[in-house]
Amino acid sequence: MEKVYVIQPIIDEDYRIEHEEIISLIESSDGVYAGTLYQKIREVNPATYIGEGKLSELKERLSGLDEITVLFNGALSPSQTLNISHVLDDRKVIDRTTLILDIFAKNAKSSEGKLQVELAQLKYMYPRLKGKGEALSRLGGGIGTRGPGESQLETDRRHIRRRIDYLESKLKNIETRRYLLSERRKKNAVKTIALVGYTNTGKSTLLNLLTQSDVFVKDQLFATLDPTSRKMEIDDVEFMLIDTVGFLKNLPHDLIDAFHSTLESALNCDLALIVCDATGEYEMQLKTTLDTLDALHFNAPYIVVMNKSETLRDFEGYPTDAVFISAKENLGTEVLKREILKRFQNDYVFCSLRVPYRSVSDYNANKKYLKERNIIFNDFGMLIDAVIPAMYISKFHDFIDR
Ligand SMILES: Nc1nc2c(ncn2[C@@H]2O[C@H](COP(=O)(O)OP(=O)(O)OP(=O)(O)O)[C@@H](O)[C@H]2O)c(=O)[nH]1
Ligand SMILES: [Mg+2]
Structure with a gap:
């Protein structure tokens, strides 16, 4: 080592x-x-x-x-x-x-993650290659600073520039594809929630807990570099939860830019959970995250989540509206789920529907727009407990019971 x-x-x-x-x-x-x-x-x-x-x-x-x-x-x-x-x-x-x-470079696993890292590396190297040439020529010429050396540098630079352009256009394509997917999701009224925040605060652990998944978690910085999203349900309302690369103080902007295609879907989310390590420098973590999001023109609503709070004795000094959880010990997640649902209370209607047997085919035609939570059959027809996206409520006017 x-x-x-x-x-x-x-x-x-x-x-x-x-x-x-x-x-x-x-x-x-x-x-x-x-x-x-x-x-x-x-x-x-x-x-x-x-x-x-x-x-x-x-x-x-x-x-x-x-x-x-x-x-x-x-x-x-x-x-x-x-x-x-x-x-x-x-x-x-x-x-x-x-x-x-x-x-x-070590942690990127998906092909997209690898492309992003390569782009970040080249973008870092590119201006420095120029700098190196300048540094050499400032020495006033001499062995190693003229002739083929210099032109080799130019060839390298052109090669790198081409590769940067290629990677950028390839990542742009991926971004477009993901955008189309998210547009489809919008039509299906599935809201997206992004997990963002400082590196190593437990974002992936929380994703695993909330979605019963098994994404890679490790006590190290930048464990997550690959775009990951998973389905999550709260009271039968479906959400898409998106994991993201962690932030770090003084992270060069090119680095963040290279992850644009990953971050894009997170930046367009309907709600962000800003995860902090309550036992660490949470003020600095929160400030860094908010500053970075700001620079990326993020403007969705967010909830501050103080993770790793299982050993906390004192809750003084924290932001007053923060939600305290422990993703590892599964503490506080019910409160967090209630808080999430509250943020979407105008987007969904929880209601009962009465569907007479003669209208069942009408109902069935629109059934895909709602989620059935419970059904009782009686002499009259069906009694259905449902959750309906507010944008589709008009389709069910005839059936709403209360
Ligand atoms: N004590 C404690 N540790 C936790 C908790 N949640 C996560 N961890 C640990 O924190 C470390 C980082 O967890 P991750 O979920 O990988 O963190 P992340 O924010 O996704 O990190 P990056 O992807 O590297 O940015 C792991 O060792 C987890 O086991 C918690 O509630 N309490
Ligand atoms: Mg992670």
Whole structure:
């Protein structure tokens, strides 16, 4: 397993959370955390980000240790990456996004998920390839910076550009197909509910619980990368529940963009459940999620769900309208289901129908628009407890009992 040494810049007090998170990211990528060098940043060194003194301190700390990757917990420019690596005797140097992309590549399983990850990787690489060329030419020419090297770079860039265009159009097709499906669903009056939120908060666990499914769940960041949706029923009202890729603070926008086709159906949902880890940094998780959704022009109503609350003793400080649940221990989910149904109370009518035997064929012609919950036969005809989408209620006017 790859050993990873972290450079943690200290810019504001959030650095502790950032540091905890980078360790989770290392573990999620199957790496082994090997230590940290902290550095307060007053002014960014354009060449190496952190100062020269600090860099030689790092070099000393790492001397004698080979096979160790240096991970910068932030965004490095291509030339900074090169320069740091150079000072550290050509050690492998990566930044946060590169690590996240690596986890994405490891975790994508469906063909669509894989296309999305490839797109994200190429989009990250593309401008950097240019940067690398510029960094090289700034050195003023010389061996390795002219002739075939440079034109090879151009060929690579053209190749990557073509591949990006290809992936984008392919994903666009998938998106269109999914859109048509969702349009059909709209006609069938099935409402969609999206599970969104910070990574590792329990979105997939909740999907499994609410839909009796078995999608992949793991204590790691970005376990879900593939679009998943499942049918769910509450009081015989059918919903489509959509699982999504988790968000993370400072997740580069290209990364989110690459997942557009997955997120598209979630962004068009009728209701979102914003899942937070009540035992973690839930304020930061909620803010990150709302900011990200905002940037994606999301404007559906939502319910804040505080998950993992089975061990909570104190409910102070949380958003007052949050619903507390434990997806693992199946606690609070009844309350959550009531809350969900309440949000759709104007969309469905729960009622009784009286259908005389002579009208049964009329009724049968429209039966597909409602859901029968219970039927009693008597001398007069049928007594049916039903739930009817409000948009179809007029089809049943003649039969409604109360
Ligand atoms: N203690 C506790 N752990 C939970 C609960 N719900 C989920 N977990 C655990 O949290 C971890 C992450 O769960 P997932 O369902 O994979 O989380 P996710 O939000 O889908 O994560 P990503 O897909 O990686 O963004 C797993 O180890 C779950 O077993 C809960 O109610 N309580
Ligand atoms: Mg998941």
